Amino acid sequence: MENKPAVQPSGRFKLKYRGADCLNCGHPLELSDKYCPNCSQANSTKKLTLFDFFEEFLANYFSYDSKLWKTLTALLLRPGKITREYINGKRLSYTNPFRFLLSLSIIYFLIISFNSKFESYNKFGYENKKPIIDIDLNKEFQKIEFENEEEKQFALSQLDSLDINSYIKNGISKKDSTILADPKSYFKDINTEDLTRRFLGKIDFFNTIIKHDTIYYFEQGLTKFEIPENKENEMAFNLATSLVDIEKRPGTFINSLISKLPFTTFFFLPFFSFFIWMVYIRKKYTYTDHLIFSFHNQSLLFILLIVSNLINAVFNISSEGLFILIFAIYLYKAMRNFYQQGRVKTVIKYFFLNTLFVILGSIAITILIAASVFTY
Ligand SMILES: [Zn+2]
Numbered sequence: 001m002e003n004k005p006a007v008q009p010s011g012r013f014k015l016k017y018r019g020a021d022c023l024n025c026g027h028p029l030e031l032s033d034k035y036c037p038n039c040s041q042a043n044s045t046k047k048l049t050l051f052d053f054f055e056e057f058l059a060n061y062f063s064y065d066s067k068l069w070k071t072l073t074a075l076l077l078r079p080g081k082i083t084r085e086y087i088n089g090k091r092l093s094y095t096n097p098f099r100f101l102l103s104l105s106i107i108y109f110l111i112i113s114f115n116s117k118f119e120s121y122n123k124f125g126y127e128n129k130k131p132i133i134d135i136d137l138n139k140e141f142q143k144i145e146f147e148n149e150e151e152k153q154f155a156l157s158q159l160d161s162l163d164i165n166s167y168i169k170n171g172i173s174k175k176d177s178t179i180l181a182d183p184k185s186y187f188k189d190i191n192t193e194d195l196t197r198r199f200l201g202k203i204d205f206f207n208t209i210i211k212h213d214t215i216y217y218f219e220q221g222l223t224k225f226e227i228p229e230n231k232e233n234e235m236a237f238n239l240a241t242s243l244v245d246i247e248k249r250p251g252t253f254i255n256s257l258i259s260k261l262p263f264t265t266f267f268f269l270p271f272f273s274f275f276i277w278m279v280y281i282r283k284k285y286t287y288t289d290h291l292i293f294s295f296h297n298q299s300l301l302f303i304l305l306i307v308s309n310l311i312n313a314v315f316n317i318s319s320e321g322l323f324i325l326i327f328a329i330y331l332y333k334a335m336r337n338f339y340q341q342g343r344v345k346t347v348i349k350y351f352f353l354n355t356l357f358v359i360l361g362s363i364a365i366t367i368l369i370a371a372s373v374f375t376y
Contacts, residue, residue: 009034012046019045071095075300079330080337083293087285097295104302105262111309113259121251179208183225199236206240242376257372262302268364269294275356279349280339293338301327 027038074082146152190201
């Protein structure tokens with residue numbers, strides 16, 4: 001008896017293209033098999049045309065019954081339910097939560113990199129600041145009456161050696177000019193302080209030197225200012241270099257910081273999930289279940305932020321606040337549906353976890369900023 005399907009298949013699924021063995025895994029096939037039961041490759045011996053090739057690629061992402069489409073609709077329309085279904089075993093229908101979050105964070109990263117509105121903050125960098133006082137000291141100097149020519153020449157040479165005019169023009173502070181007047185002995189002085197004040201003093205010192213002198217790398221400073229070569233001095237120098245760069249172009253630094261944020265979530269969420277686990281310790285969920293729940297919610301946050309960014313770009317508005325509000329409501333619904341607890345319990349846990357999230361998030365961002373300054 002011939003095993004024929006009811007609906008006539010078309011394209012590369014036509015019966016004349018059906019094979020006896022799977023081309024991918026070698027599993028024996030029936031004529032009725034549209035896909036290999038072992039590896040789910042299409043049962044077709046037809047050579048791929050360019051059209052087939054693109055269709056296969058697009059079908060994976062955009063067809064109505066694709067995983068991506070199902071994941072998106074379930075995530076957007078049924079908060080919390082997608083996680084419950086996923087951990088209860090309905091896994092092949094949805095995109096893997098980790099891969100989904102990773103893809104979204106990459107898209108979000110690309111969007112905020114292209115949308116780098118913080119570059120304009122570079123105008124607040126110190127190189128663009130106007131000098132506070134604008135007077136010509138030499139002109140003022142001529143007005144002063146001296147006892148004799150000798151005294152006048154001496155005062156003039158003192159003035160020249162300090163190069164005060166250029167200090168004023170460049171908006172140099174009094175402290176900076178003290179450093180610049182005699183850098184060698186200034187550095188020797190800070191070296192006698194206790195560790196914290198010494199280190200901060202050195203950063204300050206290098207900061208001034210880098211800004212107003214032509215020092216590009218550490219070794220150069222060693223010889224020029226007779227600075228002993230050690231780890232502490234080098235660290236202070238490197239930190240000062242970063243700080244000068246950040247001061248010059250603060251917008252660029254904020255951009256590099258923000259572009260790191262999507263990826264820090266991968267360190268942060270596994271850590272935060274421990275706390276969700278503790279808050280819901282009496283539920284039968286495992287740590288992984290809570291982690292998947294936080295991955296799903298974070299994915300939705302990225303989707304909302306991506307949409308918000310696109311809306312902002314098109315309509316030239318700031319819609320972040322609205323989308324954060326939508327996320328806040330969504331998160332409550334998701335917790336209710338996933339953990340299936342009453343309103344009061346859910347509200348208490350919602351506020352507790354969110355407060356904890358803000359505290360831990362602030363600590364994480366502080367660490368990120370510190371690390372960014374050191375590696376900038
Ligand atoms: Zn196969």
